Amino acid sequence: xxxxxxxxxxxxxxxxxxxxxxxxxxxxxAVVIGQxxxxxxxxxxxxxxxxxxxxxxxxxxNVSILxxxxxxxxxNRIKIGMLFQGGALFDSLPIWKNISFTSLQGKVSEKExxxxxxxxxxxxxxxxxxxxLYPSELSGGMQKRVALARAIFSEPDIILFDEPTTGLDPITxxxxxxxxxxxxxxxxxxxxxxxxxxxxxxxxASKVYMLHDGAIIWGDDVSELEKTDNKFSLQFTRGExxxxxxxRSN
Amino acid sequence: xxxxxxxxxxxxxxxxxxxxxxLFILKTFKAATSKWYLKNIFLQIISIGYLSLPVVAxxxxxxxxxxxIQIYYGGNQFNSEVIVSSIVAxxxxxxxxxxxxxxxxxGRVSAAIAAxxxxxxxxxxxxxxxxxxxxxxxxxxxxxxxxxxISLPVxxxxxxxxxxxxxxxxGVQSLGFNGTVYLQNxxxxxxxxxxxxxxxxxxVFGFIISIMGSYHGFNSKGGAQGVGRxxxxxxxxxxxxxxxxxxxxxxxxxxx
Numbered sequence: 270x271x272x273x274x275x276x277x278x279x280x281x282x283x284x285x286x287x288x289x290x291x292x293x294x295x296x297x298x299a300v301v302i303g304q305x306x307x308x309x310x311x312x313x314x315x316x317x318x319x320x321x322x323x324x325x326x327x328x329x330x331n332v333s334i335l336x337x338x339x340x341x342x343x344x345n346r347i348k349i350g351m352l353f354q355g356g357a358l359f360d361s362l363p364i365w366k367n368i369s370f371t372s373l374q375g376k377v378s379e380k381e382x383x384x385x386x387x388x389x390x391x392x393x394x395x396x397x398x399x400x401x402l403y404p405s406e407l408s409g410g411m412q413k414r415v416a417l418a419r420a421i422f423s424e425p426d427i428i429l430f431d432e433p434t435t436g437l438d439p440i441t442x443x444x445x446x447x448x449x450x451x452x453x454x455x456x457x458x459x460x461x462x463x464x465x466x467x468x469x470x471x472x473x474a475s476k477v478y479m480l481h482d483g484a485i486i487w488g489d490d491v492s493e494l495e496k497t498d499n500k501f502s503l504q505f506t507r508g509e510x511x512x513x514x515x516x517r518s519n
Numbered sequence: 520x521x522x523x524x525x526x527x528x529x530x531x532x533x534x535x536x537x538x539x540x541x542l543f544i545l546k547t548f549k550a551a552t553s554k555w556y557l558k559n560i561f562l563q564i565i566s567i568g569y570l571s572l573p574v575v576a577x578x579x580x581x582x583x584x585x586x587x588i589q590i591y592y593g594g595n596q597f598n599s600e601v602i603v604s605s606i607v608a609x610x611x612x613x614x615x616x617x618x619x620x621x622x623x624x625x626g627r628v629s630a631a632i633a634a635x636x637x638x639x640x641x642x643x644x645x646x647x648x649x650x651x652x653x654x655x656x657x658x659x660x661x662x663x664x665x666x667x668x669i670s671l672p673v674x675x676x677x678x679x680x681x682x683x684x685x686x687x688x689x690g691v692q693s694l695g696f697n698g699t700v701y702l703q704n705x706x707x708x709x710x711x712x713x714x715x716x717x718x719x720x721x722x723v724f725g726f727i728i729s730i731m732g733s734y735h736g737f738n739s740k741g742g743a744q745g746v747g748r749x750x751x752x753x754x755x756x757x758x759x760x761x762x763x764x765x766x767x768x769x770x771x772x773x774x775x
């Protein structure tokens with residue numbers, strides 16, 4: 270379960286998050302949509318502890334992650350998997366070491382780590398013969414799958430996806446969307462995705478939230494996406510240039 | 520008025536930067552008390568130390584040779600066999616070995632560290648490390664700093680030997696010195712303190728090179744251009760700091 274209350278974040282004089290509130294129930298797959306520059310990535314980074322918010326509260330499974338005593342390097346921390354927009358695979362490591370990175374830093378043998386990595390690789394539809402290649406030797410779609418494999422490797426309670434389909438062709442994007450849906454269901458994890466790809470949102474989401482100007486202005490079941498009378502959501506969903514959301518040049 | 524505003528904001532920016540660097544160094548020291556990634560430390564010793572050996576050796580060899588020629592033709596050629604050998608030995612071990620070695624390694628290693636970590640920063644690989652419960656200071660920064668602090672004195676040790684051999688070769692081949700006498704004079708004039716002071720300097724230079732490379736890499740912003748800027752800043756700042764700290768250490772080590 271993810272609970273964010275009154276989250277605020279400013280960069281110099283620019284307020285990015287303004288009293289942001291969102292509740293994501295256990296096992297729910299929430300998708301936050303919104304224009305570029307509305308604070309989606311900042312929200313995700315606050316959730317990951319990569320950016321410290323100015324005020325507000327973030328709880329994951331009823332544990333406040335802004336508590337100073339709960340370090341992210343804490344070995345007992347909540348298991349969170351993260352799929353970064355560009356994959357963020359480690360260039361210097363082969364694929365299998367990327368996937369099993371966390372286990373490799375522990376006391377698990379390399380042999381066992383590799384076996385587990387190959388099994389996870391299979392789960393995302395990739396063959397084991399790529400395991401010794403380096404990330405730069407893979408296509409964009411394959412890199413995303415490997416990044417997904419890394420995100421689910423430790424069977425996390427929470428999985429976060431940052432623009433999972435950006436830069437992919439529609440067919441590969443659909444494959445990634447279906448994989449995300451399938452793996453989140455398999456693990457019974459709580460998922461939070463940020464995207465502006467509506468096809469992706471419709472496939473992955475059980476609930477959709479609209480982020481505008483640093484705050485959640487609408488949220489409902491994905492089936493309500495087309496039926497809502499919220500003008501902001503409708504304009505964004507339909508991709509129209511005319512409406513309450515002004516065009517931004519970011 | 521505008522001049523005052525600009526000067527004020529420059530001074531504030533400088534103080535902020537020094538503060539950020541100080542915090543970065545503190546976090547690196549803190550990482551030293553946590554988990555040691557021995558494989559990373561070993562790989563960095565190979566990359567920083569072993570792979571820098573050819574360039575340091577060549578620099579030192581030619582510097583030793585050039586120094587011998589300068590002293591011979593620039594000074595009184597009477598009793599030159601004693602003067603050339605002793606000044607080459609002292610010059611190389613006390614100053615030129617560590618300083619030139621440090622600057623050459625700064626160009627090679629500081630730039631490489633800043634470019635590598637900078638690319639990792641802008642492609643979110645450092646964020647990814649954090650999400651995988653790995654402290655980037657423990658995994659990336661500390662192994663580089665420790666490897667540089669260990670490797671630089673070893674490199675300078677080799678540079679000292681090769682630099683003296685460069686002077687010897689020029690002395691014997693071009694200036695007509697007796698090889699055995701040259702080496703005997705070198706041995707007679709050189710004291711262990713001369714060598715140790717150079718090695719201490721080298722260790723400090725290793726720290727400067729690796730910290731400046733890591734710091735600028737960690738603070739890279741804005742894609743390829745940002746990484747390029749960080750790389751340049753890493754080389755420039757580490758070179759200046761090497762020269763400044765060399766002056767301070769020479770004062771401390773030799774003025775008494």
